[in-house]
Amino acid sequence: MKTLKNHTLIYDDECPMCAMYSGGFIKSGMLDGQGREAFTEISVRNKSLIDFNRAKNEIALVDHNKNEVVYGLDSLLLIIGNSFPLLEKGARVKPFYWFFKKLYSFVSYNRKQIIPSKKDYTEQSCVPDFNRKYRLVYIAFVAIFSAYVLSVFSGKPGVGLDRNFLRELAVCLGQIFWQVIFLSTYLKHKAWDYVGNMMTVSLMGTLLLIPALFTDFTPAFYIIYFGFVVLIMFLEHMRRCRILKLGYLPTISWILFRITALTIITLTIQ
Numbered sequence: 604m605k606t607l608k609n610h611t612l613i614y615d616d617e618c619p620m621c622a623m624y625s626g627g628f629i630k631s632g633m634l635d636g637q638g639r640e641a642f643t644e645i646s647v648r649n650k651s652l653i654d655f656n657r658a659k660n661e662i663a664l665v666d667h668n669k670n671e672v673v674y675g676l677d678s679l680l681l682i683i684g685n686s687f688p689l690l691e692k693g694a695r696v697k698p699f700y701w702f703f704k705k706l707y708s709f710v711s712y713n714r715k716q717i718i719p720s721k722k723d724y725t726e727q728s729c730v731p732d733f734n735r736k737y738r739l740v741y742i743a744f745v746a747i748f749s750a751y752v753l754s755v756f757s758g759k760p761g762v763g764l765d766r767n768f769l770r771e772l773a774v775c776l777g778q779i780f781w782q783v784i785f786l787s788t789y790l791k792h793k794a795w796d797y798v799g800n801m802m803t804v805s806l807m808g809t810l811l812l813i814p815a816l817f818t819d820f821t822p823a824f825y826i827i828y829f830g831f832v833v834l835i836m837f838l839e840h841m842r843r844c845r846i847l848k849l850g851y852l853p854t855i856s857w858i859l860f861r862i863t864a865l866t867i868i869t870l871t872i873q
Contacts, residue, residue, distance in 0.1 A: 604632040607685040611649060612678065613663040615729035616641035617720040620710075621662065633686050642729035660711060660731045676700075676707045712737040716799030719846045738795055745802040746775040749809040756812050761822025762829070764868070774864050775805065781860045786853055793847055800843040801857070808836040833861075 612634060614625040628634040640649060642658065653663045653672050661675030664682065673681055684691025694703055710717070712734040724730050750772035757764035757771070782801065783794060790797050811832045815825065841854050 605686045606632050606635050607638070607682055608635055609667040610634065610638060610682075611665045611667065612639040612682070613642055613645060613649060613653060613658055613665065614639050615659075615662070615714075616643055617722055617729060618714050619718050620714060625662075628682055633682050643727055656732075659729050661707075662711075675711070676704045679707075708734075709737050709740060713741045713799060716741070716796065717803055719800060719843055721846055733795060735795075738799060742779065742798060742802050745806045745809075746772060746779070749805050750775050752809045752812055752816070755816050756825075756829070759815065759822075759825045761825045770868070774868075777864065778805075778857070778860050782853065782856060785856050789852060790849070793849065797844075797847060797849060797853060800847065801840070801853075804836050804840045804843065807839060808832050811835065 612625050612628065615621040625634075625639045629636060629638060640646065645653075649665050652665055652670060654674075657663070657674055662678055664673050664678030666672070680691045680694055683694075694700060712731050715730060716738075720728075722728070750768055753771040753774075754766045754768040756762065758766040779798060779801075783790070783798065786797075787794065812829075815828055837854070837858070840857055841851070844850065844853050
């Protein structure tokens with residue numbers, strides 16, 4: 604790998620994804636050993652060069668030769684392009700660049716909902732601004748994806764349901780409205796953060812169900828496996844509520860909705 608020297612990547616050290624890929628740049632030799640710096644431990648020199656608030660949303664790359672800074676996707680392409688020029692050139696073609704920039708923003712603005720930080724947020728924390736558009740896109744993506752996978756899983760032996768995408772989508776959306784309306788006073792300013800985390804729990808459960816879609820086992824297996832996935836989701840939901848300091852009420856409400864929805868569906872098909 605060709606090392607990009609005299610550059611420092613200011614990464615979110617409270618984000619496991621950011622720590623992983625920035626560490627990968629160091630290990631691969633794309634950045635030198637001092638080529639990254641934690642946002643919470645940023646030096647006075649680098650802090651004076653970067654746009655502090657923008658760097659919370661888009662990872663900053665400081666060029667010490669020119670005392671210039673690039674952000675977000677451009678910073679990643681500069682590092683990658685130093686070793687793989689053709690890859691960078693291809694990614695900068697307008698349609699691809701537009702797509703990757705949107706994808707970067709989609710992940711960046713939702714990264715604290717995808718993987719929440721256990722540390723309390725302060726003014727020095729690298730917490731992205733709330734972006735309603737990208738939060739709604741994340742919620743819609745998970746709802747549609749989860750509804751599709753659940754509709755396929757519903758047709759497995761022992762589950763006892765037919766494949767019905769609209770039914771599963773209605774359950775996913777109903778869960779969101781139930782939690783927001785029922786807990787509106789309780790959640791207060793944490794409502795968007797909670798819903799984002801709840802959707803990540805749904806996404807985790809969906810991903811765990813996917814391997815079962817390509818297997819052919821007994822009805823008992825699918826029932827037990829589904830119960831195992833629900834248990835994982837339940838424990839993860841509680842863990843995230845503890846991180847958000849929301850207590851047990853959202854989890855109780857979450858379970859009550861699932862039981863209510865299952866009861867209604869069961870009575871409907873009988």
